[in-house]
Amino acid sequence: HSAGNVSGSFVFYSDSMNQSIAGRLYLESSMRKALENQEFYLQYQPKVDIQSGKIIGAEALLRWQHPEKGLISPAEFIPVAEETGLILQIDAWVLETACAQAKEWQDSGIAPFRIAVNVTAREFTNSLPMRIKEALQRYQISPQWLELEITESMLMHSTQSVIAIMEQITAQNVILALDDFGTGYSSLSYLKRFPIDTLKIDRSFILNIPTDQNDCAIASAIIMMAKQLKHKVIAEGVETREQLAFLINAGCDEVQGYLYSRPVSPQQLIALLDKNFHFDI
Ligand code: C2E
Ligand code: MG
Ligand code: MG
């Protein structure tokens, strides 16, 4: 940090650009330019079947290579993009790019796996099912290539219309996952009514497994509940063999995390497809 007194007015420069209003304005105008100048790209993080050790999907994660600031984390710019509404254009770009990638992989004869795209609350509107349908048609990809990750927070309001939107999406055979599960406030009584395929246990519950008994209990409970509700369950942020051993034991279906792979380029992901992830645990 540095502070200066310029002609009587106090000026404060913060390292963390997103904390000041000037920083936010700067981020916003940079994001607009970034869309035009193609500074965004996607990385893909494998999702692995816990039993077979095979990759069954990948999550598309947005990256921003800023010409001066270097790589900026989505955790930093997505919240600003959400506030300014720019997230709609950004997420539209993400859906397009992920579908174009799926098309390329589909045409190259690779066995289909799901590409998961994150969707923000603002995008979860009545027009979403149609936009997905159009994207699938435009790129001529089979719906089994596409998965959407939505968060609990967007399920809190007007449950009936939210369910209707979800049903229109799953009717197209697109997979729906509930991301960061456990961190939101969704009522369990509503959970059974949501046409969700997969529950994704938030990384915060995985982090301290197996030492933290509370986290172990929560993770096990989510896995059991998911099974009872006939949902698949995936754990995110799996970094250690100990965590994996616990999740296997608890009956988790799928895993994702640095233990397997960090988010990688499309080329690197293809190279990983032949790999069988086996760990001595
Ligand atoms: P998320 O959807 O929950 O994604 C998981 C985040 O955890 C990613 O961070 C991923 O790189 C990170 N991660 C995965 N495995 C591990 C691990 O083993 N250890 C640790 N420490 N971290 C791990 P990332 O890429 O920085 O993304 C952060 C968040 O930004 C995402 O959380 C998602 O909410 C949002 N985001 C990313 N891409 C998009 C996008 O295209 N659209 C929207 N709307 N949001 C996005
Ligand atoms: Mg996600
Ligand atoms: Mg997540």
Ligand code: MG
């Ligand atoms: Mg998360």
